[in-house]
Every structure is written in C-alpha cells, then in structure tokens.
Amino acid sequence: MFLNSNLFEPGKSKLERNFVQVLTKQNNRLDGRSADDFRDVELTFGAEWGIVALTVGQTRVLAEVTCEIDAPTSARPNEGALFLNVDIDGVSFLDEVQTTHDQRVLALNSLLERTFRSSRCLDLESLCIASEQHVWYVRVNVKVLNHDGNLYDACTTAALAALMHFRRPDVTYNDKQIRTYSEKERELVPMLFLHYPVSVTYCVYKSSSKPVVDPTLLEENAADSVIVLSFNSYQELCTLNAGGSAPTTAHIIMQCARNASRRCKSMVQFIRKALALDTERRQAKQPVGLLELMRSTMPKITYNRLMNEESDVPVTNNEPVSNMATVATPQHQEPQNMIKEQRKQNKQEPVTPMDDSTWLPSTDEVKDKDNPKLKIKETLPQVKETRPKGSNNNRGKGKGGKNQKPKRTESDSEEETKPVI
Template structure:
C-alpha cells in the first residue's frame, strides 16, 4: 500500500511556512523534538520516542564461528524492520529502498566507526566468538527514522549484558545470569546521526524534519558524529548540490546536538542502573500504567458519618416554621377551562370584563360598578349636550350639527350605544 501523496495546497503551505522560518509544530529551525528513552525488563531492550516517531531496539547474542578473514573478532549484525504498523507505506516481508538505505547508514554509523570492541567478543580464537545482533523495529513513522534508529541502537548496545563464559580445555560453558553476573559490552564512543533537510535548492535548512517536511524537501544530509566531534559517517541524498560552507555549518550544528543527546542517554542509563540495583520495578512494562486514564486517580478519603443524624436533627429544629399558605385568587390556566359558581371562561371579553374577573368580585358588586360607570357616561353626555350623535354603524360616523350653533369638532366622551348594548348582554349572560 502506498502512502497518500500531498496535495498542491499542502505543499505550497509547507514551503511558504518554511520560507517564513515557521514549522508546523512550532519549533525553531535548529530545534529537535522531545526525546524520551525507556528500557525494557531485559537487558538490551530500548524504546526511543522522537516526537511521534517511535522505535524499539533489541540486542541479542549467540556463539558462532568467526569469519576466516578475522578469526579473533566478534561479529556485529544490524537489521531494521519497517513494519506496516508504523506506516501504511511500508510492506511486510519486502525490503524497500528506504529500508536498504537505513540499514547501510546504520552499519556505517555503528559498525564501521568501531564504536564496539569486537576483539573482546572472541571466546576461542578461530572457533567461537560472540555474534551481536541489533534488531530495530519501527513502531510509528513521523519522520527522521535514521536519527531515532541510531539513538535506540547505541543505547540498547550500552544497556546490553552478554552472559559470562568459562573455558575448560575444548569445552565452553555459558553461565546463566543466576550463577554469574552478565558482562556489558566495551563501548568506546556513541556515534549518533543528525539529519538536515534542505528546501528550495539549499536556500533553507531544517534540523530533525518531520514526515510532512520530508515529503517536500529537496535534499537530505545525515551526519553521524560522537561527542568528541569526530565524524563517523556522512551521507547526502536527493541529488542536491551542497557547498562546502553548508556542510561545515551542518557539522557545527551536529556537534552541539550530539553532545546534548549523549548526555541524555548517559542519564537514562544511570537512572536505570540505580533502579535495578535498588531492586525496584523497572522496564517498559512499568511505564505503561503511568499512561492509563486512572494514573492520576486520588486515594479515597474517609468521611466521618457517625454524627450525621444528630447534625441533621439540629438543623431541622433550628429552622423556623414555614408560613401558612395564603389562598391565591383562582386564575384560569391557558388551555384549561374552569367552571364554578359565578365563574365562567373569560377569554375574548373586553377590558372592562377582564378587570372584573381579575378582581374576582361577586355578581352584585359587579352590577353596582357597571351602574356607576353608566351614570358617569350619562353625566358626560348631558354636559356635552346633544351636539354629537353617533350612529350604530361601526364602519362610519355620522355627525349632525344644529344650525343654530357654530360647528364644533366631534368629541368622543363615552362608549357608543352599541358598546353599551354589548356590555349589558354579557352581564345578563353572566347572571344566568
């Protein structure tokens, strides 16, 4: 399965961000991602997290016959496995161009640099030597696999312990760890690879490129160096032409990064040694529970429940008695009809009837109030005189003026005869 290619928009966005000296994860140009080193339960097992790139290295050994050309030296063997678990672009059981390139670079970095004393691996000259095998498995691919693989491999070699052997005549005895303590390997120095990616024909430079930055880069330069500033190997890929000044600049940056990574590896090895010597729990399996959801759980706190009832009774006694409920006027709920003595549905009535029902007066009081209102209206009509007469029609008003008096503006002093008749009919219906 091939990996999904980048779109033109993503490519242009990445190149523009790099030209503005900005990166996707907020790092600066020469910054490395966060490096985390953990060890397995057995010696020689190491996990390295470089950002989201995750690599596991496992070192093993066995007694084999030496090479004819070098009968007094042990054998170093390196193998890098690109599993589909790390990326859908990797295929199982098939060596790709990337895996071949990584294997060759790792061999140049560790075996050709003579970082391990291979002569100390000889048991019987010409007959038995130790073969040290380093298997590097890619667990997650997010760019810069070479740097993560080199850190994991050299850390695993420093952490590994081979069994002790005894020779009696022609017989070779391998002692288990219970009888004799295993022996560490002789490591002279720690070569570590540092990758540099170039963009726009070498105009821009980045350290520790991520997976998306590797897709748009024009060239890659890998420099393997130790903390003594000795270059162990150097390799350029991508067909880009680099100047001498660019290579020297990258070597100076690599010397600083290698010193920092070497110090980190030394601290991790020292901490693991201290924990194992104290008999504490160690290894990768111990770090797994720390990443669970319940890792930050808080211990249960005991709560005193003996005097809860007494406290509740005291609170109840101290509280004042509630006030008596005052009967509220009966108000019809919208959508519900209420029928009772002297109570009818009041929806659709005019303002006078609404006020009468809100006050919830008796029938006699309502009649007296209406009678008073009629008297008031009659007094107003008597004062104004029969100047204005309003017909019963709701559509138009007819104004009749007496010829003896001058014209006056129409005055509306009270309700019309039609409104009075409607109010009287409603009152009669209520009485019924």
C-alpha cells in the same frame, strides 16, 4: 521517489510541498519549532537487558539486542561481529513491497551499518572467546513502530542505547569447553565501546538556505534533500549521507556538522544519564520495563528533563569511556519539574547561529583543501565517509565502496574534526 506509494503519505502532494517550502522560507515550522529545535527524546528501557523503546515526537522505535556464540569468519578469526537490521513492518501506511524494498529501508539499514559497523564503534575483539573457534555475534534489531519522520536519528539513538544497555553472559573457555554462566553465577558483561556514534538529520529546502533539523514525516517527505550526519561523542564524523536535489553547499554541510557534533555529544551524555537512572531504579527495585510506556508510574526519561537538570550542576567534562557513566545521577523524583521546565527556556544548548561562518576556514583555504572533497558531496547522490577509530578501515563493504570518495588522507579527517571541536 515521488508517489511511489499506493497509499497516501503526508508531504507527497504538491500543496504540502509548496506550503512547507514557503513556511521554511519564513523560518516557520508546522509544529512551531524553530529550525534548530529538536523534538524531545524519550527512552524507556525494557526489563531485560538490551531492549530500548525510543520516542521522538510521534516517531517510535524499539531496539532489541541479542547475542549468540558461533564460529568466526576465517578472515577475522579473533573478532566477533555486530549485525544490525531495521524493519519498518510496523508502519501501518506502508504496504508489503515498501517495507521490504523501499528505498528508506535500504537507506536506514545502510546508515546503521555505516554508523556502527564501519565506524567500528564496538570493540569486536572483546567478543572473541577462543580464536578461530568461538566468538560472540551481537545482533541489533530495530523495529519501527510509528513513523513520524526522522527515523534515522531515532534508529541510531535507539540502537546505541540498546547496545549500551545490553549485557551478555560471562563465559569461560577451558579444555575446549565453553561454559556460560547465568546471571546468578556471574555478573553479566556489558559491551566494550571504542566510541559512541549517533546521527542527526537535517532537511534542506530549495526555498531556504537554512537547514531544518529533526524533521517530521511531512517535512521529510517535502524536503528537497536530507542530510544525515553521524558523530561520536568525541565529535568525530562517522557518517555523512547527503542526497537529494537541493543545492547543498560546503558551507551548509559544515554548519550542519558543527551543530550536529554538539548535539551528538549531548545525546550520548543523555543516554549515559538515562542508563545510570535505569540502573538506579533497578537497584532500588522500582518498576522498570516497557510496561512503563503505558503505566507511567515513574517519571519519564526524557532528553529535556535529564539534560536540563544537568545544566544546573556543572558536570566535569571528562568523556568517560566506561559504560557506566561517572556523571552525577539526577534525582528522578524531582518535585520542581515545573521550575526545570521554565529554566529550560533560558538554558538552551549553545547553538551556533547558522549564518555564523567565522569558524570556517577562509575561502581560499576551502578552495585549496576542501573543495575536491566537498564537490563530491554536492554532486553524488550519496556520499559515504567513514572515519574509523582504531587501526581498521571498512572492509568487505563493496556496496559502499563505489560511493566512497577516492582518497582519504589524514589531513582530510583533520579538516573534518578541527572546525567542530
């Protein structure tokens, strides 16, 4: 893992590692954030449906969704399929071998796989046109354009936003004939979601017991272990990926989970708002598309801007399942941006202090119920936990199967969800 690259990468020298360790110990970060501060997230929607560019600090990814009609597999004749792929060719400091065989590509791909596919976030049966004959295959291609840490969150968020933005053409099936309608003939159809998962990444250092959220590349490379948690907007755990050599206790993971679930929820809200804003701009014939990345004629769709406007107006918290959110769309031409910015300082999201452990079950209880499971989390390099919504579990995932914890009972998942809601 160490120095496997031919070219130099930040965070790979001892100097940097030690320095980051000492800094975290003193609760400082290189870019002046606190341990539970996120970088601002910016979304730019393409002119076409299903194209999203996402920027987190200097990290930039582009997600693109396409679809095609094909024959279903014989095992699941009435379901479409979702394919996800991440490629990091765009990262200039990686050579050819690294972009294809590096562990981080595998990690990213498997994270997306588990977050979206194994958790069955899309309603695949809605992608069926004619059972055993024709189904939709949806592909999500995530391209990493620049890597400054936390590709995990960037990729999952971009993929989710792209899927939510995507619309497929309407089709009818009559007399064994498929008819595809163009956009002019019939309205395009958005994807049907069962739930909306996004991930949050934490870095854990040996020197400090406080995990650091949304790491930069330097912090990520210097970290002793990286924890990636995916939650959906119902605050249910979809993926947990904890690896590395730092002693990660059940406590730390639960604390991360608690904060992450809240962040994921507001992230999904942000994506909804961004989509609503995008629709509004399209209807008003205002400029949309990736050109905005350079032109910036319209105000940027950023997390801080949208979510802080929201906190001024209390929004009814009614978990909208439909794609088009019912949330009030914020006015994008806000002249008092400055005021909002200032207000933001006061209106921080409620973040549970890391040392606050009152919500944890009493230690005895932890021993009784959680320990066998959490032990695995501590020891295994990669632990997978999927809690699919709906009836199905992860099938055909031989790769992940061996890492999966041996038994998954309902009470387990209750344990997972209870403390975080």
